[in-house]
Every structure is written in structure tokens, then in C-alpha cells.
Amino acid sequence: VSTIPISKKRKSGGLSSTSSNHGSQVTLFLHLDKTELCRFSGAKIYPGRGIRFVRSDSQVFLFVNSKCKRYFHNRLKPSKLTWTAMYRKQHKKDIAAETVKKRRRTTKKPYSRSIVGATLEVIQKRRAEKPEVRDAAREAALREIKERIKKTKDEKKAKKAEVTAKTQKASKGVPRGGAPKGAKLGGGGGKR
Secondary structure (H helix, E strand, C coil): CCCCCCCCCCCCCCEEEEEEECEEEEEEEEHHHHHEECCCCCCCCCCCCEEEEECCCCCEEEEEHHHHHHHCCCCHHHHHHHCCCHHHHHHHHHHHHHCCCCCCCCCCCCCCCECEEECCCHHHHHHHHHHHHHHHHHHHHHHHHHHHHHHHHHHHHHHHHHHHHHHHHHHHHCCCCCCCCCCCCCCCCCCC
């Protein structure tokens, strides 16, 4: 009498255990799989449990039990049933269990350092100076900018005057009316 293995031993990612039972060899495969969530109740579905429903558009739905499947097909809203995860989340039931400690951000202490275009001494001097001095410097800078703008406007006006004078000289030679126009076409014109 020869022993025939019931299932061949395979290498797999799962745990395997072999036990001999009166000459026959039995290999058990414990397939370690991840837990999934029920699409209706939000409960955990452990491997080997639950009902899988595939819709005609190839979308897969997992349910913990036939109750969840039945409610889903009867188009009940999980947010209306008090025992579902969605209801509990909406009505803030499990807050105490799910509170996560907020990380305290370490506040950076302000320290001064030089910036491109200004050394540390210049920055500290600016900080130390009085607001009156700062205001006076600002007003002086504004005055200078206004004068510069005024100067450019005056230059533009002078150029414009030159150009208009040249065009007037050129247009004096040409008669003003031009050629006689003739009768207007197009009917009576005016309102209808």
C-alpha cells in the first residue's frame, strides 16, 4: 500500500503545517490576508468571512453578513441606521476612542541674520532708529520719486509740443477742404 498525498506541498507566502493521518499526508495552508471593510456597515471583514457582490459594471462590494447585503440591495442608507460606522461618525459617537494626540509644533525662536543686500549691522541699525527718522527718510524718498515723475512728464510734454509744431508746418501747404465730395448716396437717411 502506497501513501498518496492529498494535496501537494507548495511554497507560498502563507503559513503551512503538515500532519500525518494514518499514512496519508495532509497539508493545511493558512492564508494570511488583510482585513477588509464592509461597504454598508463599515465593520471589519476577516479573511474567509463576508459576502462578495459584483455589480454589472464590475464594481465589487463586500458585506459582513446577509443583513448588510439585504439592506444594501433594498437601498437603505447606512447613515440612517444607528449601528453602522457611517451613522456613528456623523453623530460623533466614537470620538473618545479615536482622539489622536495633536503634535505640538516647536516654535522657532526669532533670531536675526543678514539678508542679501543688507548686512546684520545695517538691519540692526534700521531697527534701532526712531520712527520719526524713518518717516522723514520715507517722505524724502517719496518727494524724490514725485520730482522724477514730474520731470519725465514735462519732457514728454515738450516732445509732444515739438511734434505738433512740425505737423502743423507740414499741413499748412496742403489745402484744407481737399477735393469736392459729390452727392451723398444711400437714400434719405434718418429715422424710419
